Amino acid sequence: MADTSPTSPAHQAGRTGAGRYAACAAAVAALFVLALLLPPALRDLPPAAVVPLADWTGDALNWFAREASIAGLPVSGITRAVASAAQWPIEALQVLLADGWAKGAGFNRVQIAPPLSWAGITMAAALLAWRISGRGLGLLTLGAGLYLALFGLWTSAMTTLASVLLCVIAALAIGLGIGIRAYRTPSVEPAVRAVLNVMQTVPIFSYLLPTLLLFGYGPSAALFATVVYALPPMVHATVLALRAVPAETLELAKMSGCSRHQTLWKVELPVAVPRLAIGLNQVVMMTLNMVIIASMIGAGGLGYDVLRALRRLDFGAGFEAGMGIVVLAVVLDRLTQTAARNRAQGRTGLWTRRDSLLALALLAVPTAASLAVPALAAWPKALTLTTAPFWNGAVSVINTHFYDALEAVRASVLIHVMNPLRDGLAALPWLAGVLALALAGWRLGGARLAGLLAGLSLFVVLTGYWQAAMGSVYLTLLAVLLALAVGMPFGIWAAGRPGLRHGIDLVLDTLQTLPTLVYLLPAVMLFRNGDFSALIAIASYAIAPAVRYAMAGMQHVPSERLEAAAMAGCSKWQSFVHVRLPAALPTLLLGVNQTVMMALSMLVIAALVGTRELGQDVFTALSRGETGPGIVAGLCVACIALSVDAILKSGASRAARHQGETHV
Amino acid sequence: MKTTFLATTAAAAALLASQAAAFEPESGETIKLMQADWTSMLVDTEILNIILSTYGYDVEKVIADDSARYPGFENGDLTIALETWQTTQDKAFNASVATGKVLDMGELGPQAREDWWYPAYMEEQCPGLPDWTALKDCAEAFSAPETAPKGRYLGAPVSWGGFDEERIEALDLPFEVVHAGTDAAMFAELKAAYERKAPIILWVYKPHWAPSVYEGSFVEFPAYEDACYSDPSWGVNPDMAYDCGKPQGWIKKMAWAEGEEIWPCAYEITRNFTMDADEVGQLVYEVDVEGRDVDEVAMEWATENESKWREWAACAAD
Amino acid sequence: MSDLHHRPAPADRPVVLSARSVWKVFGEDEAAFRARPGPNRAPAALERDGLVGAVQEASFDIARGEVFVIMGLSGSGKSTLLRCLTRLIEPTEGEILYHGEDILKLPEKPLAELRRTRMGMVFQHFALLPNRTVLGNIAFPLEVQGMARAEAEARARALVEVVGLSGREDRMPSQLSGGQQQRVGIARSLATDPEFWFLDEPFSALDPLIRADLQAEVLRLQREHQRTAIFVTHDLDEAIRLADRIAIMESGRIVQIGTAEDLVTRPATDYVRRFVAKVPPAKVIRVASLMSAEVMPDAVETVPAASTIAAVAPRLVAGSGPLAVTDASGLPVGCLDRQTALRTLAEGV
Numbered sequence A: 001m002a003d004t005s006p007t008s009p010a011h012q013a014g015r016t017g018a019g020r021y022a023a024c025a026a027a028v029a030a031l032f033v034l035a036l037l038l039p040p041a042l043r044d045l046p047p048a049a050v051v052p053l054a055d056w057t058g059d060a061l062n063w064f065a066r067e068a069s070i071a072g073l074p075v076s077g078i079t080r081a082v083a084s085a086a087q088w089p090i091e092a093l094q095v096l097l098a099d100g101w102a103k104g105a106g107f108n109r110v111q112i113a114p115p116l117s118w119a120g121i122t123m124a125a126a127l128l129a130w131r132i133s134g135r136g137l138g139l140l141t142l143g144a145g146l147y148l149a150l151f152g153l154w155t156s157a158m159t160t161l162a163s164v165l166l167c168v169i170a171a172l173a174i175g176l177g178i179g180i181r182a183y184r185t186p187s188v189e190p191a192v193r194a195v196l197n198v199m200q201t202v203p204i205f206s207y208l209l210p211t212l213l214l215f216g217y218g219p220s221a222a223l224f225a226t227v228v229y230a231l232p233p234m235v236h237a238t239v240l241a242l243r244a245v246p247a248e249t250l251e252l253a254k255m256s257g258c259s260r261h262q263t264l265w266k267v268e269l270p271v272a273v274p275r276l277a278i279g280l281n282q283v284v285m286m287t288l289n290m291v292i293i294a295s296m297i298g299a300g301g302l303g304y305d306v307l308r309a310l311r312r313l314d315f316g317a318g319f320e321a322g323m324g325i326v327v328l329a330v331v332l333d334r335l336t337q338t339a340a341r342n343r344a345q346g347r348t349g350l351w352t353r354r355d356s357l358l359a360l361a362l363l364a365v366p367t368a369a370s371l372a373v374p375a376l377a378a379w380p381k382a383l384t385l386t387t388a389p390f391w392n393g394a395v396s397v398i399n400t401h402f403y404d405a406l407e408a409v410r411a412s413v414l415i416h417v418m419n420p421l422r423d424g425l426a427a428l429p430w431l432a433g434v435l436a437l438a439l440a441g442w443r444l445g446g447a448r449l450a451g452l453l454a455g456l457s458l459f460v461v462l463t464g465y466w467q468a469a470m471g472s473v474y475l476t477l478l479a480v481l482l483a484l485a486v487g488m489p490f491g492i493w494a495a496g497r498p499g500l501r502h503g504i505d506l507v508l509d510t511l512q513t514l515p516t517l518v519y520l521l522p523a524v525m526l527f528r529n530g531d532f533s534a535l536i537a538i539a540s541y542a543i544a545p546a547v548r549y550a551m552a553g554m555q556h557v558p559s560e561r562l563e564a565a566a567m568a569g570c571s572k573w574q575s576f577v578h579v580r581l582p583a584a585l586p587t588l589l590l591g592v593n594q595t596v597m598m599a600l601s602m603l604v605i606a607a608l609v610g611t612r613e614l615g616q617d618v619f620t621a622l623s624r625g626e627t628g629p630g631i632v633a634g635l636c637v638a639c640i641a642l643s644v645d646a647i648l649k650s651g652a653s654r655a656a657r658h659q660g661e662t663h664v
Numbered sequence B: 001m002k003t004t005f006l007a008t009t010a011a012a013a014a015l016l017a018s019q020a021a022a023f024e025p026e027s028g029e030t031i032k033l034m035q036a037d038w039t040s041m042l043v044d045t046e047i048l049n050i051i052l053s054t055y056g057y058d059v060e061k062v063i064a065d066d067s068a069r070y071p072g073f074e075n076g077d078l079t080i081a082l083e084t085w086q087t088t089q090d091k092a093f094n095a096s097v098a099t100g101k102v103l104d105m106g107e108l109g110p111q112a113r114e115d116w117w118y119p120a121y122m123e124e125q126c127p128g129l130p131d132w133t134a135l136k137d138c139a140e141a142f143s144a145p146e147t148a149p150k151g152r153y154l155g156a157p158v159s160w161g162g163f164d165e166e167r168i169e170a171l172d173l174p175f176e177v178v179h180a181g182t183d184a185a186m187f188a189e190l191k192a193a194y195e196r197k198a199p200i201i202l203w204v205y206k207p208h209w210a211p212s213v214y215e216g217s218f219v220e221f222p223a224y225e226d227a228c229y230s231d232p233s234w235g236v237n238p239d240m241a242y243d244c245g246k247p248q249g250w251i252k253k254m255a256w257a258e259g260e261e262i263w264p265c266a267y268e269i270t271r272n273f274t275m276d277a278d279e280v281g282q283l284v285y286e287v288d289v290e291g292r293d294v295d296e297v298a299m300e301w302a303t304e305n306e307s308k309w310r311e312w313a314a315c316a317a318d
Numbered sequence C: 001m002s003d004l005h006h007r008p009a010p011a012d013r014p015v016v017l018s019a020r021s022v023w024k025v026f027g028e029d030e031a032a033f034r035a036r037p038g039p040n041r042a043p044a045a046l047e048r049d050g051l052v053g054a055v056q057e058a059s060f061d062i063a064r065g066e067v068f069v070i071m072g073l074s075g076s077g078k079s080t081l082l083r084c085l086t087r088l089i090e091p092t093e094g095e096i097l098y099h100g101e102d103i104l105k106l107p108e109k110p111l112a113e114l115r116r117t118r119m120g121m122v123f124q125h126f127a128l129l130p131n132r133t134v135l136g137n138i139a140f141p142l143e144v145q146g147m148a149r150a151e152a153e154a155r156a157r158a159l160v161e162v163v164g165l166s167g168r169e170d171r172m173p174s175q176l177s178g179g180q181q182q183r184v185g186i187a188r189s190l191a192t193d194p195e196f197w198f199l200d201e202p203f204s205a206l207d208p209l210i211r212a213d214l215q216a217e218v219l220r221l222q223r224e225h226q227r228t229a230i231f232v233t234h235d236l237d238e239a240i241r242l243a244d245r246i247a248i249m250e251s252g253r254i255v256q257i258g259t260a261e262d263l264v265t266r267p268a269t270d271y272v273r274r275f276v277a278k279v280p281p282a283k284v285i286r287v288a289s290l291m292s293a294e295v296m297p298d299a300v301e302t303v304p305a306a307s308t309i310a311a312v313a314p315r316l317v318a319g320s321g322p323l324a325v326t327d328a329s330g331l332p333v334g335c336l337d338r339q340t341a342l343r344t345l346a347e348g349v
């Protein structure tokens, strides 16, 4: 990844730059040779030298969750109380949306009231969409509801919706709270940011166990894990949004004599809404992203349907349930975005009291009628649509007819590219790795960056995860290169075609919310278990930011510069190379950064097809119930992420400095 | 699904309301049934849920991991589990029972088996099978480009353990282990290979739907004994342990010891709860292959076998 | 600055706002600045220590109803000075007296109360709230005061009319032109009927025609209701048109305070001279400055003493002989020699 910087114009300065790089390369090569001559302890850390951080962490957490007490109250009591408090709204929503109200259980179960009818919810939601946005969104919502009902996904979808709604609200409220705090007290901001960065990059599986330990098994643990996962983008967005409120607007608040409270609620937040909406979008997406993982620890719903369908290798059904998640994501996202936009533009009065009454009627009438007409309570199973046989058949056809060709591709990539890289990195002595990173840091950002990178890599070394980390680096590196090689050119191409925008957005949203497992398992059928399938899965997930940022970067090239280039008689290609690309470079680098982050966050999922790296360590620790190793291996993933982030950030700021502008 | 479910419950409720109302559970506290993520346990746990709920117990199903369950059982976060497999949990289970905080509630019924497995069509390419020594000569038939000339053995997820690397070394088999990430990924590869009649050898366990849908057999390794895993001198390789097949064995029920005093009758029902291997296999088939709902399959079983489970619940009959 | 180049506030009206040796320095070590003895406060000394003296020792009085314009090149410290007066920026040193009370000593609450009730401000980039309608923006300061909604809206509606935006009450800011947006800004700043009116380059983002319109608007509003206004601009024409007195700033210091005429006829420094070089003297020199004290009781043609020479030019060229000069009440106060006046008119053409 560091190799993106030499392409930046900062380094086209001339021979001296090239010479310096040659010197650096020589230094690195020398390091390698030196490291090979060094005593073996500096190549592979002897087990005795490994710091047993994992054990300490595990013990500490166990102690905290089981024995610790705060002010006489046992921590476990507090957390359990919180968990059951959180359970209450989940159950209430669940009763309303999915299960209805029943008394007794087993053979004594008596349904007292049905859940809200699917027809009612669909129509009311479509009405809402139509009123606040227009016919397009109304029809989309209607279509989404019909899809969920007719494909037999309704009950699961409502279970998912119930927990997603709660998670989004909780993440929104907490994220806003922390964000406002961090914005107001600049001294806590760096600390908050550091914690968030780690939170965002530690794989979710790492904190599932601590969550279970603290909050017990069940849906509320899933809720907490999801909120933790979805929080960072909201906090970031809040801080950024509030910072972007113009100074004059704040002066207006002061000159009008606003109290702090009034300033916040009447001025800062309303003005910040459009940027807050970006955070909200991320929260919705990430929450739905978590659905499948949450279902592994007891949240049920669509994620569970996906898991179950895949366990019986019914890819088609898995795909349908997965698309159910996408449909929910898209509708929720578009609705919240529209609502935010309306608010920001002060468009009010779109939803009148009459609409409320109408919506209530739409909800109540089919629900009441569902007592007499069961089809309104649940779409009859006999009439359920399904496309599953088609998808299953398609996978089988590909498997039987194209397997040999695919296998040839897989084998040659594996043998000629992947395995050599893997083995090469595995042979890299840790000392050489640490020194090379420190050197790169020093060249790019001086002593501070060098120290940071050395510290992060030493953490990985000392906790005994160096080998595994090299496995992660190898997989991530290849996946990122693949995603960039496909995504960036595509994004650049698509940027010139605004007509494609809607379609591309939809595809990217789908890629980001369709549970990876859905395409991971067919990939396994075609490419077998192992690193190649993992590579495909990671790359297809990480491609979304590559495309998004390439498009954004290309679209924001100042038009005067393009005109200047045209006047200077540049050909299309020259204007691309000399004007567009340099101007878009900071954004593109940010895109690379995000692509890496996405790829890293997918490592744990890739572990599901049998990789051997940090993701697998985290996953194994989770399934063995070992808290300590799960967290420490997760922190090692975070170390990689933070290193890449630091390197790319300083690369980007160099590029931006060269451009004389601060992009994005 | 909802409608049939509603219909059955309503009918059953009307029928049974009077009888069930007669029994008053010993305690209103919630019984937490553990369920892990494989199908047989999902179904039998739901059946127990139906039975206990029918007698008025407050029951909750809690998802927990196979290996991570013991702390939960020792501190009462979990009350009853119907399946603990000797094949993977032997040591941990015995250790937990030894603490005195966990009860061994007897066997569920079916025997568990897990080991190397190959589809029937591979016998042509490797005639000596199922005897394990045949593998020494036909490794090439099982190879993939990246492992050739060694054979490729698809192992279970790393977290399941199983000592396959050690086994290969101890028995000097020319094979490499590739671990599947999950059980689904493992069987996905089997399905793909089976469709093409392509070579494959992998870890299969039962009760599971795969061995009933796909034709094939387990490799016959030297039979497992405790000494094989602990004593290097045991078996064909005098210098290494693990020179044998995998343990086969019981599937046991377990429970939180203190619960015995709180819900004695529920515990008795659990002790009486047994199923035979075919029955479990059929239930798993219904769910995994036919794609039916777990709750529905469980309720169907409960309706058909009502007299059976009412016998188990003799303590609640008066 | 000598007193010669510091015209005091008009004596006939009470002083309502004063700045006393106000300093604002930016930099790491702002606090230590206070301990510095005088000589160490020279610009070179400040620069050496990495401090920016954005406002240096500003002192002046402003009388009730006066329009006090602060002018200077970009970066000379105008905005900083204005914000010190409202305490949007905390001055490093000095006193800011409103009716003799130093607001730098006020705790937060009374300060907010003071701003809420007695100050209004117009911003360079309008600072409209994008989520509120025209009416909502204008009513905003009233809402903050806690006024009932109906009353606030009624007041806001009246102001919409005053600034000529009738019929656009329910538009969003994004649907308005720049000039219209600033009209909303002006209306909002006047919503609470403030005693002090602060305007920071309110028209510099607008094109010249609209700027002229809005200047006329400000003059009209001032005529109808005299407020004490502090107006920042870097446009000399604007200053001349609106100001009673103008303060010229150069790198943080006020180098001269005076009427437009003072600046043109008696510039304090070369900087000021260059600043006003393009101004035709006739546009700023008033009849009163050129007239002689002898009264001509029977003159037919009269000119007001307060007019500029340029304003009376048509009458200068139309006839011959001296003109009678009258004061605001129409009484003759002197006479204007036509030749002298015409010479002034010809200067700088």
Ligand SMILES: Nc1ncnc2c1ncn2[C@@H]1O[C@H](COP(=O)(O)OP(=O)(O)OP(=O)(O)O)[C@@H](O)[C@H]1O
Binding pocket: C026, C027, C052, C053, C054, C072, C073, C074, C075, C076, C077, C078, C079, C080, C081, C234
């Ligand atoms: N927050 C700050 N920190 C450091 N220096 C500042 C700060 N604000 C203003 N300055 C400096 O103080 C000086 C005066 O700035 P000010 O904005 O008051 O100028 P101005 O006359 O209003 O200019 P303009 O016409 O461009 O608005 C400038 O040199 C500026 O760089």
Ligand SMILES: [Mg+2]
Binding pocket: C078, C079, C080, C201
């Ligand atoms: Mg300014």
